[in-house]
Amino acid sequence: MVAQAAANPGVGILGAEPFVNGVAMALGRIRRAGVANIRIHAGDVRDLFDILPDGCIGRAFLLYPDPWPKRRHRERRFVTPSYLWPLARVMAPGAELRLASDVADYIEHALAAVPAAGFDLLTPPAGRATPWPGWMPTRYEAKALREGRPPAYLTFRRGPAPSPGGGGGPATCPAAPASPVDRDAAIG
Numbered sequence: 001m002v003a004q005a006a007a008n009p010g011v012g013i014l015g016a017e018p019f020v021n022g023v024a025m026a027l028g029r030i031r032r033a034g035v036a037n038i039r040i041h042a043g044d045v046r047d048l049f050d051i052l053p054d055g056c057i058g059r060a061f062l063l064y065p066d067p068w069p070k071r072r073h074r075e076r077r078f079v080t081p082s083y084l085w086p087l088a089r090v091m092a093p094g095a096e097l098r099l100a101s102d103v104a105d106y107i108e109h110a111l112a113a114v115p116a117a118g119f120d121l122l123t124p125p126a127g128r129a130t131p132w133p134g135w136m137p138t139r140y141e142a143k144a145l146r147e148g149r150p151p152a153y154l155t156f157r158r159g160p161a162p163s164p165g166g167g168g169g170p171a172t173c174p175a176a177p178a179s180p181v182d183r184d185a186a187i188g
C-alpha cells in the first residue's frame with residue numbers, strides 16, 4: 001500500500017486494519033516513506049462501508065485475505081455477501097476489484113461469490129498466475145512464495161446494477177484531501 005501510494009501520489013488511498021500492531025507497522029512505513037496520500041482506518045473495513053457514499057471508490061484491493069480454512073468459519077471470509085454487497089455499493093460502476101490469494105480453495109470460492117455480488121470477472125484462466133502491471137509484492141505474498149504457495153491474481157469489474165441494501169452513506173463523496181484526485185481502497 002505504501003509503495004502504491006508513493007508510485008501514485010495523485011491517488012488518495014484508504015486502508016483498513018483492525019489490529020493495532022498492523023496499524024502501527026503501517027504508520028511507521030508511511031512516515032518513513034514520506035507519503036501524504038494514505039488514510040488508515042484502525043478498525044474493520046465494514047465501518048467504512050457504513051459511512052462512504054455510493055460509487056466513491058475507484059479501485060479496491062483485497063490482498064491475501066485471511067483464508068479461514070475451516071468450513072465452520074467460512075462465514076468470516078471477506079468473499080461473502082455481507083462484505084461484497086456493501087463493497088460493491090461504495091465502488092464506482094466499472095471500478096476494479098483486485099484480489100490476490102495463495103489459497104486455491106479461496107480463489108475457487110471467490111470465482112463464484114464475487115460475480116454473485118454484482119461483479120464481472122475479467123481475468124481469463126490462463127492469466128491468473130500473472131500479477132498486475134506495476135505490481136509490488138506484499139509481505140504476505142513474499143512469505144507465501146518462500147513457502148512454495150504460488151499466488152493467483154483475479155480482477156473483477158463492478159457492474160452497473162445497484163446493490164441490494166444500497167444507500168446508507170452520505171449523498172456525495174467527501175472532499176479529497178489536498179491534491180489526491182482518485183480514491184483506492186486496500187483491505188487488510
Ligand SMILES: C[S@@+](CC[C@H](N)C(=O)[O-])C[C@H]1O[C@@H](n2cnc3c(N)ncnc32)[C@H](O)[C@@H]1O
Nearest residue numbers: 016017018044045063064066138139140141188
Ligand atoms: C493474511 S493478512 C494479509 C496482509 C497484507 N494484505 C499482505 O498481503 O501482506 C490479512 C490482513 O487482513 C486483516 N483483516 C482481516 N479482517 C479484516 C477486516 N474485516 N477489515 C480490515 N482488515 C481485516 C488482518 O488483520 C490482516 O492484517
